[in-house]
Amino acid sequence: MSISEILFGFRILVQYLVGLFSIIVLCWLMVADLSASVEEEDVEVSTIVLGKSDKSHNAIVVSHQEQLLDIDKTGQYVALSASKPMPKEPKEMSQEEIGERFSDAIDAEPEKAESFMLYFGHDGRTLKAESQDKLSLIIERIQKKSPCIVDVIGHTDTTGSSEQNIAISLKRAEIIKKLLVELNVDSDTLNVKGFGEEDLLVATADNINEERNRNVEIFIK
Amino acid sequence: MKKLLLMTFLLTSIFAETIGMVKTTKGVVQVKRNNKIIKVSSGYKLEKGDILLTQKSSSMGIIFVDGTRLSLGEKSIVSINKYIYKPSKKNYNIDLNMTKGKASFSSGKIGKLAPKSVKFKVPAGVIGIRGTKFFVEVN
Numbered sequence: 001m002s003i004s005e006i007l008f009g010f011r012i013l014v015q016y017l018v019g020l021f022s023i024i025v026l027c028w029l030m031v032a033d034l035s036a037s038v039e040e041e042d043v044e045v046s047t048i049v050l051g052k053s054d055k056s057h058n059a060i061v062v063s064h065q066e067q068l069l070d071i072d073k074t075g076q077y078v079a080l081s082a083s084k085p086m087p088k089e090p091k092e093m094s095q096e097e098i099g100e101r102f103s104d105a106i107d108a109e110p111e112k113a114e115s116f117m118l119y120f121g122h123d124g125r126t127l128k129a130e131s132q133d134k135l136s137l138i139i140e141r142i143q144k145k146s147p148c149i150v151d152v153i154g155h156t157d158t159t160g161s162s163e164q165n166i167a168i169s170l171k172r173a174e175i176i177k178k179l180l181v182e183l184n185v186d187s188d189t190l191n192v193k194g195f196g197e198e199d200l201l202v203a204t205a206d207n208i209n210e211e212r213n214r215n216v217e218i219f220i221k
Numbered sequence: 222m223k224k225l226l227l228m229t230f231l232l233t234s235i236f237a238e239t240i241g242m243v244k245t246t247k248g249v250v251q252v253k254r255n256n257k258i259i260k261v262s263s264g265y266k267l268e269k270g271d272i273l274l275t276q277k278s279s280s281m282g283i284i285f286v287d288g289t290r291l292s293l294g295e296k297s298i299v300s301i302n303k304y305i306y307k308p309s310k311k312n313y314n315i316d317l318n319m320t321k322g323k324a325s326f327s328s329g330k331i332g333k334l335a336p337k338s339v340k341f342k343v344p345a346g347v348i349g350i351r352g353t354k355f356f357v358e359v360n
Contacts, residue, residue, distance in 0.1 A: 045345075045359075045360050046343035046344060046345050046346065046357060046358065046359045047356075048343070048348055048356070048357050049356040049357075050353070050354070051327075051355050052354065053327065058353050058354065059351035060353050060355050061351065062346055062348050062349075063346055063349065064346035065346075072351075080345035080346045081345060082344060086346070098356060101323070101358065102323055102325060102356045102358070104247075104280045104323065105297075105323045105324055106292070106325055107280065108246075108247065108280035108282040108292035108293065108325075109290060109325055109327070110244035110282040110283065110284045110292065111244075112327075113284060113329060147242065147244075149239070149241075149286060193309075195308060221284045
Protein backbone atom coordinates (compact mmCIF):
# COMPACT_ATOMS: atom_id res chain seq x y z
CA MET A 1 0.00 0.00 0.00
CA SER A 2 1.51 3.34 -1.07
CA ILE A 3 1.55 6.46 1.05
CA SER A 4 -0.85 8.19 -1.36
CA GLU A 5 -3.30 5.32 -0.96
CA ILE A 6 -3.11 5.67 2.87
CA LEU A 7 -3.63 9.44 2.62
CA PHE A 8 -6.61 8.90 0.30
CA GLY A 9 -8.12 6.44 2.77
CA PHE A 10 -7.54 8.89 5.63
CA ARG A 11 -9.25 11.70 3.64
CA ILE A 12 -12.28 9.48 3.01
CA LEU A 13 -12.40 8.64 6.72
CA VAL A 14 -12.25 12.33 7.73
CA GLN A 15 -14.96 13.23 5.21
CA TYR A 16 -17.08 10.39 6.52
CA LEU A 17 -16.60 11.51 10.10
CA VAL A 18 -17.45 15.12 9.23
CA GLY A 19 -20.54 13.87 7.43
CA LEU A 20 -21.57 11.73 10.38
CA PHE A 21 -21.04 14.62 12.75
CA SER A 22 -23.25 16.93 10.74
CA ILE A 23 -25.99 14.29 10.65
CA ILE A 24 -25.84 13.98 14.43
CA VAL A 25 -26.14 17.74 14.83
CA LEU A 26 -29.14 17.80 12.56
CA CYS A 27 -30.86 15.05 14.51
CA TRP A 28 -30.18 16.81 17.75
CA LEU A 29 -31.69 20.03 16.37
CA MET A 30 -34.74 18.13 15.22
CA VAL A 31 -35.14 16.53 18.63
CA ALA A 32 -34.70 19.92 20.28
CA ASP A 33 -37.27 21.34 17.91
CA LEU A 34 -39.68 18.51 18.71
CA SER A 35 -39.33 18.94 22.45
CA ALA A 36 -39.80 22.70 22.03
CA SER A 37 -43.11 22.12 20.27
CA VAL A 38 -44.16 19.65 22.99
CA GLU A 39 -43.45 22.33 25.57
CA GLU A 40 -45.51 24.80 23.58
CA GLU A 41 -48.46 22.42 23.58
CA ASP A 42 -48.18 22.13 27.36
CA VAL A 43 -48.18 25.89 27.87
CA GLU A 44 -51.85 25.90 28.79
CA VAL A 45 -51.68 23.18 31.41
CA SER A 46 -53.69 23.89 34.55
CA THR A 47 -53.06 21.77 37.64
CA ILE A 48 -55.85 21.58 40.21
CA VAL A 49 -55.16 20.01 43.61
CA LEU A 50 -57.61 19.39 46.45
CA GLY A 51 -56.16 20.80 49.68
CA LYS A 52 -56.62 19.90 53.33
CA SER A 53 -59.74 21.43 54.84
CA ASP A 54 -61.36 21.40 58.27
CA LYS A 55 -64.78 21.25 56.60
CA SER A 56 -66.72 18.01 56.84
CA HIS A 57 -67.36 17.93 53.10
CA ASN A 58 -64.32 18.62 50.98
CA ALA A 59 -64.69 17.97 47.27
CA ILE A 60 -64.50 19.65 43.88
CA VAL A 61 -65.74 18.79 40.44
CA VAL A 62 -63.61 19.75 37.44
CA SER A 63 -65.22 20.17 34.03
CA HIS A 64 -63.30 20.14 30.78
CA GLN A 65 -64.63 19.68 27.21
CA GLU A 66 -68.04 18.64 28.57
CA GLN A 67 -66.52 15.96 30.81
CA LEU A 68 -66.69 15.95 34.60
CA LEU A 69 -64.19 14.63 37.13
CA ASP A 70 -64.90 14.43 40.86
CA ILE A 71 -61.97 14.98 43.19
CA ASP A 72 -62.81 14.22 46.83
CA LYS A 73 -59.58 13.11 48.53
CA THR A 74 -56.93 15.48 49.89
CA GLY A 75 -53.88 15.57 47.61
CA GLN A 76 -55.68 14.30 44.53
CA TYR A 77 -55.06 16.38 41.44
CA VAL A 78 -55.77 16.67 37.74
CA ALA A 79 -53.72 18.41 35.02
CA LEU A 80 -55.74 19.94 32.18
CA SER A 81 -54.50 20.80 28.73
CA ALA A 82 -56.64 22.63 26.19
CA SER A 83 -55.68 20.19 23.41
CA LYS A 84 -56.09 16.88 25.26
CA PRO A 85 -59.08 15.17 26.82
CA MET A 86 -59.29 15.15 30.62
CA PRO A 87 -57.64 12.19 32.41
CA LYS A 88 -60.25 9.65 33.58
CA GLU A 89 -58.84 9.40 37.13
CA PRO A 90 -57.21 11.96 39.41
CA LYS A 91 -53.53 11.46 40.40
CA GLU A 92 -51.93 11.86 43.84
CA MET A 93 -49.67 14.70 44.93
CA SER A 94 -47.79 14.42 48.25
CA GLN A 95 -48.25 17.09 50.94
CA GLU A 96 -44.53 17.93 50.55
CA GLU A 97 -44.90 18.60 46.83
CA ILE A 98 -48.05 20.68 47.37
CA GLY A 99 -46.18 22.69 50.02
CA GLU A 100 -43.27 23.30 47.65
CA ARG A 101 -45.21 24.05 44.49
CA PHE A 102 -47.72 26.38 46.09
CA SER A 103 -45.52 27.79 48.87
CA ASP A 104 -45.91 31.46 47.93
CA ALA A 105 -49.72 31.22 47.61
CA ILE A 106 -49.92 29.27 50.90
CA ASP A 107 -47.78 31.86 52.71
CA ALA A 108 -50.12 34.61 51.45
CA GLU A 109 -53.32 32.94 52.74
CA PRO A 110 -55.27 35.29 55.01
CA GLU A 111 -56.51 34.08 58.41
CA LYS A 112 -59.90 32.40 58.49
CA ALA A 113 -62.96 34.54 59.21
CA GLU A 114 -64.31 34.23 62.76
CA SER A 115 -67.89 34.19 64.03
CA PHE A 116 -69.13 35.04 67.51
CA MET A 117 -72.71 34.72 68.75
CA LEU A 118 -74.18 37.11 71.29
CA TYR A 119 -77.49 36.13 72.90
CA PHE A 120 -80.30 38.30 74.23
CA GLY A 121 -82.70 37.54 77.05
CA HIS A 122 -86.44 37.41 76.32
CA ASP A 123 -86.79 41.16 76.89
CA GLY A 124 -84.78 41.29 73.63
CA ARG A 125 -82.79 44.35 74.69
CA THR A 126 -80.13 43.22 77.12
CA LEU A 127 -77.35 40.73 76.52
CA LYS A 128 -77.13 37.59 78.61
CA ALA A 129 -74.27 37.70 81.11
CA GLU A 130 -72.01 35.20 79.31
CA SER A 131 -72.44 37.14 76.06
CA GLN A 132 -71.60 40.41 77.80
CA ASP A 133 -68.36 38.75 78.94
CA LYS A 134 -67.50 37.79 75.35
CA LEU A 135 -67.31 41.40 74.18
CA SER A 136 -63.71 41.96 75.27
CA LEU A 137 -62.57 38.87 73.32
CA ILE A 138 -64.46 40.10 70.24
CA ILE A 139 -62.77 43.49 70.46
CA GLU A 140 -59.38 41.84 70.82
CA ARG A 141 -60.01 39.76 67.67
CA ILE A 142 -61.18 42.80 65.69
CA GLN A 143 -58.02 44.68 66.65
CA LYS A 144 -55.85 41.69 65.80
CA LYS A 145 -57.44 41.27 62.37
CA SER A 146 -57.48 44.97 61.51
CA PRO A 147 -57.76 46.18 58.74
CA CYS A 148 -60.86 44.05 58.52
CA ILE A 149 -64.56 43.97 57.62
CA VAL A 150 -66.96 43.19 60.48
CA ASP A 151 -70.62 42.29 59.95
CA VAL A 152 -72.99 42.75 62.88
CA ILE A 153 -75.93 40.53 61.89
CA GLY A 154 -79.18 40.49 63.85
CA HIS A 155 -81.41 37.41 63.97
CA THR A 156 -84.77 36.84 65.68
CA ASP A 157 -86.92 33.90 66.62
CA THR A 158 -90.09 33.30 64.65
CA THR A 159 -92.60 34.85 67.08
CA GLY A 160 -94.35 37.84 65.46
CA SER A 161 -94.57 38.85 61.79
CA SER A 162 -91.53 38.67 59.54
CA GLU A 163 -91.58 42.47 58.92
CA GLN A 164 -91.56 43.04 62.66
CA ASN A 165 -88.72 40.58 63.02
CA ILE A 166 -86.51 42.25 60.41
CA ALA A 167 -86.97 45.54 62.29
CA ILE A 168 -86.23 43.81 65.62
CA SER A 169 -83.12 42.05 64.26
CA LEU A 170 -81.78 45.36 62.88
CA LYS A 171 -82.46 47.06 66.21
CA ARG A 172 -80.53 44.36 68.09
CA ALA A 173 -77.61 44.66 65.67
CA GLU A 174 -77.63 48.44 66.22
CA ILE A 175 -77.51 47.92 70.01
CA ILE A 176 -74.38 45.78 69.60
CA LYS A 177 -72.79 48.22 67.17
CA LYS A 178 -73.30 51.03 69.72
CA LEU A 179 -71.73 48.88 72.44
CA LEU A 180 -68.69 48.10 70.26
CA VAL A 181 -68.22 51.74 69.20
CA GLU A 182 -68.36 52.77 72.88
CA LEU A 183 -65.55 50.27 73.42
CA ASN A 184 -63.43 52.07 70.78
CA VAL A 185 -64.13 49.95 67.69
CA ASP A 186 -64.06 52.13 64.54
CA SER A 187 -67.68 52.44 63.38
CA ASP A 188 -66.59 52.45 59.70
CA THR A 189 -65.50 48.81 59.92
CA LEU A 190 -68.93 47.71 61.28
CA ASN A 191 -71.69 46.75 58.82
CA VAL A 192 -75.08 46.38 60.47
CA LYS A 193 -77.43 43.83 58.93
CA GLY A 194 -80.81 42.44 59.96
CA PHE A 195 -81.70 38.99 58.69
CA GLY A 196 -84.93 38.66 60.73
CA GLU A 197 -86.34 35.15 60.45
CA GLU A 198 -84.17 34.31 57.43
CA ASP A 199 -81.06 32.22 58.02
CA LEU A 200 -82.09 31.06 61.53
CA LEU A 201 -79.35 29.59 63.63
CA VAL A 202 -81.76 26.92 64.88
CA ALA A 203 -84.43 26.02 62.32
CA THR A 204 -87.93 26.23 63.86
CA ALA A 205 -91.52 26.54 62.65
CA ASP A 206 -93.21 29.95 62.69
CA ASN A 207 -94.12 31.55 66.03
CA ILE A 208 -91.65 29.55 68.12
CA ASN A 209 -90.03 31.29 71.05
CA GLU A 210 -86.45 30.02 70.59
CA GLU A 211 -83.83 31.71 72.75
CA ARG A 212 -80.93 30.59 70.57
CA ASN A 213 -82.38 32.47 67.59
CA ARG A 214 -82.51 35.80 69.44
CA ASN A 215 -78.91 36.57 68.69
CA VAL A 216 -76.47 38.88 66.99
CA GLU A 217 -73.64 37.34 65.03
CA ILE A 218 -70.31 39.15 64.82
CA PHE A 219 -68.57 37.98 61.64
CA ILE A 220 -64.96 39.20 61.49
CA LYS A 221 -63.09 38.99 58.18
CA MET B 222 -88.48 61.29 39.34
CA LYS B 223 -89.08 57.72 40.44
CA LYS B 224 -86.93 56.48 37.55
CA LEU B 225 -84.15 58.87 38.48
CA LEU B 226 -84.21 57.68 42.08
CA LEU B 227 -84.18 54.07 40.96
CA MET B 228 -81.25 54.76 38.65
CA THR B 229 -79.24 56.51 41.36
CA PHE B 230 -80.01 53.64 43.67
CA LEU B 231 -78.92 51.08 41.07
CA LEU B 232 -75.76 52.99 40.21
CA THR B 233 -74.70 53.37 43.82
CA SER B 234 -75.52 49.75 44.55
CA ILE B 235 -73.51 48.59 41.53
CA PHE B 236 -70.47 50.77 41.99
CA ALA B 237 -69.99 51.34 45.67
CA GLU B 238 -70.36 47.84 47.05
CA THR B 239 -67.39 46.35 48.84
CA ILE B 240 -67.15 42.63 48.16
CA GLY B 241 -63.91 41.90 49.95
CA MET B 242 -60.59 43.16 51.21
CA VAL B 243 -56.90 42.70 50.50
CA LYS B 244 -55.47 41.13 53.67
CA THR B 245 -51.86 40.19 52.87
CA THR B 246 -49.36 41.52 50.33
CA LYS B 247 -45.72 40.92 49.49
CA GLY B 248 -43.74 42.70 46.76
CA VAL B 249 -45.64 44.42 43.94
CA VAL B 250 -49.38 43.75 44.15
CA GLN B 251 -51.88 45.49 41.90
CA VAL B 252 -55.59 45.72 41.15
CA LYS B 253 -56.88 46.63 37.70
CA ARG B 254 -60.16 48.57 38.01
CA ASN B 255 -61.87 50.48 35.17
CA ASN B 256 -58.77 49.94 33.00
CA LYS B 257 -56.49 51.57 35.56
CA ILE B 258 -53.81 49.63 37.40
CA ILE B 259 -53.46 50.61 41.05
CA LYS B 260 -50.78 49.41 43.46
CA VAL B 261 -52.56 48.15 46.58
CA SER B 262 -51.74 47.18 50.15
CA SER B 263 -53.49 45.43 53.04
CA GLY B 264 -56.90 47.00 53.79
CA TYR B 265 -57.73 47.84 50.15
CA LYS B 266 -61.45 47.29 49.53
CA LEU B 267 -62.35 45.18 46.51
CA GLU B 268 -65.27 45.57 44.10
CA LYS B 269 -66.89 43.35 41.52
CA GLY B 270 -64.92 43.35 38.25
CA ASP B 271 -61.53 43.91 39.88
CA ILE B 272 -58.57 42.03 38.40
CA LEU B 273 -55.89 40.90 40.86
CA LEU B 274 -52.26 40.98 39.67
CA THR B 275 -49.01 39.91 41.32
CA GLN B 276 -45.53 40.57 39.91
CA LYS B 277 -42.36 38.46 40.20
CA SER B 278 -41.51 37.39 43.82
CA SER B 279 -44.85 38.90 44.93
CA SER B 280 -47.99 37.44 46.50
CA MET B 281 -51.36 38.53 47.89
CA GLY B 282 -54.23 37.19 49.98
CA ILE B 283 -57.82 38.43 49.97
CA ILE B 284 -60.99 37.65 51.89
CA PHE B 285 -64.50 38.08 50.49
CA VAL B 286 -67.39 39.31 52.65
CA ASP B 287 -68.78 35.75 53.00
CA GLY B 288 -65.42 34.54 54.37
CA THR B 289 -64.17 32.93 51.13
CA ARG B 290 -60.38 33.23 50.97
CA LEU B 291 -58.17 33.45 47.89
CA SER B 292 -54.41 33.86 47.76
CA LEU B 293 -52.12 34.23 44.76
CA GLY B 294 -48.45 33.35 44.31
CA GLU B 295 -46.09 35.28 42.05
CA LYS B 296 -46.90 36.32 38.46
CA SER B 297 -50.60 35.52 38.80
CA ILE B 298 -53.76 37.01 37.31
CA VAL B 299 -57.30 36.40 38.61
CA SER B 300 -60.38 38.40 37.62
CA ILE B 301 -63.44 38.63 39.84
CA ASN B 302 -66.10 38.42 37.13
CA LYS B 303 -69.07 38.18 39.51
CA TYR B 304 -69.62 38.25 43.23
CA ILE B 305 -73.02 38.31 44.96
CA TYR B 306 -73.60 37.64 48.66
CA LYS B 307 -77.15 38.51 49.70
CA PRO B 308 -78.33 36.01 52.33
CA SER B 309 -81.61 37.90 52.99
CA LYS B 310 -82.55 37.29 49.31
CA LYS B 311 -80.84 33.87 49.13
CA ASN B 312 -78.82 35.26 46.24
CA TYR B 313 -75.25 33.98 45.90
CA ASN B 314 -72.67 33.93 43.09
CA ILE B 315 -68.90 33.72 42.76
CA ASP B 316 -67.32 33.68 39.31
CA LEU B 317 -63.52 33.86 39.20
CA ASN B 318 -61.25 33.52 36.17
CA MET B 319 -57.59 32.66 36.56
CA THR B 320 -55.42 33.07 33.47
CA LYS B 321 -51.95 32.68 34.95
CA GLY B 322 -50.00 31.75 38.07
CA LYS B 323 -50.73 29.91 41.29
CA ALA B 324 -53.62 30.20 43.73
CA SER B 325 -55.08 28.75 46.90
CA PHE B 326 -58.86 28.92 47.38
CA SER B 327 -60.82 28.18 50.59
CA SER B 328 -64.57 28.47 50.49
CA GLY B 329 -66.64 30.47 52.97
CA LYS B 330 -70.37 30.84 53.69
CA ILE B 331 -71.35 30.78 49.99
CA GLY B 332 -69.57 27.45 49.60
CA LYS B 333 -71.65 26.13 52.49
CA LEU B 334 -75.02 27.72 51.65
CA ALA B 335 -74.93 27.43 47.84
CA PRO B 336 -71.87 25.49 46.60
CA LYS B 337 -73.22 25.25 43.07
CA SER B 338 -73.09 29.03 42.69
CA VAL B 339 -69.28 29.02 42.85
CA LYS B 340 -67.25 28.84 39.62
CA PHE B 341 -63.46 29.02 39.35
CA LYS B 342 -62.37 29.12 35.70
CA VAL B 343 -58.95 28.16 34.33
CA PRO B 344 -57.89 28.30 30.65
CA ALA B 345 -58.82 24.68 29.95
CA GLY B 346 -61.76 24.10 32.30
CA VAL B 347 -63.96 25.07 35.22
CA ILE B 348 -63.73 24.05 38.89
CA GLY B 349 -66.98 23.68 40.77
CA ILE B 350 -66.96 23.31 44.53
CA ARG B 351 -68.61 21.19 47.15
CA GLY B 352 -67.35 23.07 50.23
CA THR B 353 -63.66 23.16 49.86
CA LYS B 354 -60.04 24.14 49.73
CA PHE B 355 -58.00 23.67 46.58
CA PHE B 356 -54.85 24.85 44.79
CA VAL B 357 -54.50 25.83 41.14
CA GLU B 358 -51.49 26.32 38.90
CA VAL B 359 -51.85 27.75 35.39
CA ASN B 360 -48.76 27.72 33.17
